[in-house]
Amino acid sequence: MNRLTKHWLTKRVSAAAVTALIVFAAVAAALLLRPDAYDARIGLLAVPRTTPAAAERADFGVVVANSLPAVIEVAHSVSTVTAAASRVPGAPADPSTIIENVTVDIIPASGLARLTVRGEDPDVAAGLATELAAELVQANLLSPTAALRVLDPVPTVKHASPDLLLAAGLAAAAGVTAGAAALGAATLWWPRPERRLRRLLEEAGIGHAVVVIHDDGSTDGLGTLRLLRETVGRPLRLVASEPQLVDAAARLSDTLSLESAPINDDRRVAVGLVTHSAAPPEPLRATVGSLPDPHEIVAVILSDDGTRDEADGGPRTGSERNLNSDAGPVANRQAESTRRASTELTGVGRHASRTDAAGRPVNGSSRREDLTLGEPPGDDPVTGEAASASAR
Structure with missing residues (x-):
């Protein structure tokens, strides 16, 4: 893996990691900073009445199946909640606040209803659940065939807020999901240097295949460039797409000019375009358009070098050198x-x-x-x- 690819991966993985950490911290803070909540749960069971007259009038199962869902509406009515809250010390004065925290679950084919009240105080939540259950029993919703009976006189109270371990797990899951999404978005938004460069070359009119060489300071890039020069059998010339890349082109020229290469066709030249991974499209198009024949481009050298100035205080002005001529650094x-x-x-x-x-x-x-x-x-x-x- 070359340096540019490592930089590409590091940049995107870093962005995904930062996104994951931000989402993890936000979700964990939102869960841990929430006030404590407690759920008070109590059960209501539909039982048949023992009077023979009531049993003769209607079928118990039909009455329960048709009338038990009314418990949900009665439990959320303002009058019922207000009557229950008036007998519970510390209950909220606004009945709408209590109604938002009341849940009724109907267990199918069982005649059982589960009433749950959530509150910040466990005693207040338990008191509201008990009084609401009493109001539902007194409403006689299943009369005269059946009646509701409270299963347990004391409701079951549980801590509803997520603890530290659960909050950390939920935050980690959210962070991993957000990080994966950010990595995918970054990959689509910032393509690999080779893919981006090939797209820019196609937009500039270079439809033929070119060799992409990474100038990362290793011997692999120079070896590939030497092999390419010997393969094409033509004078190879390096052209910098931007002024700050002239030094990189000159450095490669000085290195390659020390070794001679056979020339089979001296009437044409082969061009190596020196650019960098984040090159803007305008200079690249201008450089390609200034060439006599864009099909002379046989290689593209990706380099992040080119920010150093010459010893005289300014960048070099020449942008190309003939690599197969006798003029090397000494001759220059x-x-x-x-x-x-x-x-x-x-x-x-x-x-x-x-x-x-x-x-x-x-x-x-x-x-x-x-x-x-x-x-x-x-x-x-x-x-x-x-x-x-x-x-x-």
Whole structure:
């Protein structure tokens, strides 16, 4: 796995991990910071009346099946809740608050109804459950064939809020789900460098296949580039898509120019496009469009290098080099030295050509000419009289 792929995976896994941690912390905080809640549960059972007249009037099963669901509506009525809350100390004054925390479950084909009241205080919740059950019994919803009977005089109270272990489990499950979703979204939003680059090349008009080489400082990338140069059998030229990538192209050029490669076709060149994984599409399209033949591109080198400036304080301006020519780094330095020497000699010629009829320099002294030529000043002593005469 190369460095760019590792960076791609690290970036997306980091984003998914951060998302998972945020969701985990948010869910855990929301569960742990909630006030404590307690559920008071009591059961109501439908039983037949023992009077013969009642048994003759209707069938017990039909009455229970048709009338027992009415318990749900009666338990949520304002009048019933208000009457029950008036006998419970500490109960909320607003009946709507109590109604929101009342649940009635009908057990099918059993004649059993389960009444649950949730509250922050266990004693208040138990008192409300007991009084509501009493109100439902007194309502005689199944009369005259049947009647409701409270199973247990004391309701069962349980802690309803999630404890630390349950809250941690729920938060972990939510965090893992959110992290997986974030990783999938990041993968779709930020594709791999190779996939993104191929899409950009297709948009720029490069429909043929190219070799993607990772310039991660290892020998694998250079070995692949050398093998590609030998395979195409043409002069290989590196072109940087952006100015900050010129150094990377020059470094690869200097390295590859030290080794010669056979050339089978010197009429055409092969182009290696040097870019980076997050290259914007505009410079890449402009670079591809500036080539005489875009089909000359045989490789794309992905490099994150290119931020270093040259020693003279600015980036290099040249963006391409011929890798199969005899001009390597040594020849380039020699050419630069020759250019500088030519410039210096041209300046010396300008100073030396301005002389009078006696052969003495004009607008300058013999010492200035010696310094311009890079030689030490003359050894002839200059007396005070000669200096005065020269001044006059």
